[in-house]
Amino acid sequence: xxxxxxxxxxxxxxxxxxxxxxxxxxxxxxxxxxxxxxxxxxxxxxxxxxxxxxxxxxxxxxxxxxxxxxxxxxxxxxxxxxxxxxxxxxxxxxxxxxxxxxxxxxxxxxxxxxxxxxxxxxxxxxxxxxxxxxxxxxxxxxxxxxxxxxxxxxxxxxxxxxxxxxxxxxxxxxxxxxxxxxxxxxxxxxxxxxxxxxxxxxxxxxxxxxxxxxxxxxxxxxxxxxxxxxxxxxxxxxxxxxxxxxxxxxxxxxxxxxxxxxxxxxxxxxxxxxxxxxxxxxxxxxxxxxxxxxxxxxxxxxxxxxxxx
Numbered sequence: 082x083x084x085x086x087x088x089x090x091x092x093x094x095x096x097x098x099x100x101x102x103x104x105x106x107x108x109x110x111x112x113x114x115x116x117x118x119x120x121x122x123x124x125x126x127x128x129x130x131x132x133x134x135x136x137x138x139x140x141x142x143x144x145x146x147x148x149x150x151x152x153x154x155x156x157x158x159x160x161x162x163x164x165x166x167x168x169x170x171x172x173x174x175x176x177x178x179x180x181x182x183x184x185x186x187x188x189x190x191x192x193x194x195x196x197x198x199x200x201x202x203x204x205x206x207x208x209x210x211x212x213x214x215x216x217x218x219x220x221x222x223x224x225x226x227x228x229x230x231x232x233x234x235x236x237x238x239x240x241x242x243x244x245x246x247x248x249x250x251x252x253x254x255x256x257x258x259x260x261x262x263x264x265x266x267x268x269x270x271x272x273x274x275x276x277x278x279x280x281x282x283x284x285x286x287x288x289x290x291x292x293x294x295x296x297x298x299x300x301x302x303x304x305x306x307x308x309x310x311x312x313x314x315x316x317x318x319x320x321x322x323x324x325x326x327x328x329x330x331x332x333x334x335x336x337x338x339x340x341x342x343x344x345x346x347x348x349x350x351x352x353x354x355x356x357x358x359x360x361x362x363x364x365x366x367x368x369x370x371x372x373x374x375x376x377x378x379x380x381x382x383x384x385x386x387x388x389x390x
Contacts, residue, residue, distance in 0.1 A: 094175075101182070
């Protein structure tokens, strides 16, 4: 079985469906609040587990009801949480999310215990990282911990996937990590920020700039337009599946988790991107982050056109 190690965040998502995303000072009446497990790291870990990988999760939760619930939920998904630390006297992470009728969202995150993930936590997990097929990381935990995880994996010859979200206020610090990144998976806005290119530059040029900055390969996710896969010698657009979007909150997480599983199983990056695109499409057809993440059977049916997507 493919082994994916995830270093990242765990949150409780509080989702308010609304007619439109409120502006500054605006109050919008929506429908009933949805409370569900989330966090980029946890979402990607669950995505990978549901798609058949053996997943080990490294991170932190608070010593509160949200933290206990997060641990229980991850265990139920079959994820190894032996290295998910509980931080005393610190709240667990929470994300406040509004989702409009077109499935678009706006998200505010209170990181809580996620901000307490350390380089020491990563070094304690060095054996697990070194023994993985793929290391998957994001940027909702401190950058020093992310950098250390990439270093451990890179020195052990483990393939690395970085989903660079959210992009930090100083994008250059991510650039310093790119030489240790096998595959970078930004959306279009994140890619532009990291590359430092003009707004009018097309995704093809942006991807090549990110390769020049050190990434081994770049996949820019483009929503309903698909995903642009760029390696040193090839560039190809992977089409998106046509679906009715209900909630796009976990689409990027579904993509990165699925991509990591496919790479860990030995698929080439273009095949892996097609697998990930199907997983992302399925995720936007349901509300909530982790509740929307699809099974292996559902993704394979989507790939072979059996779901009418």
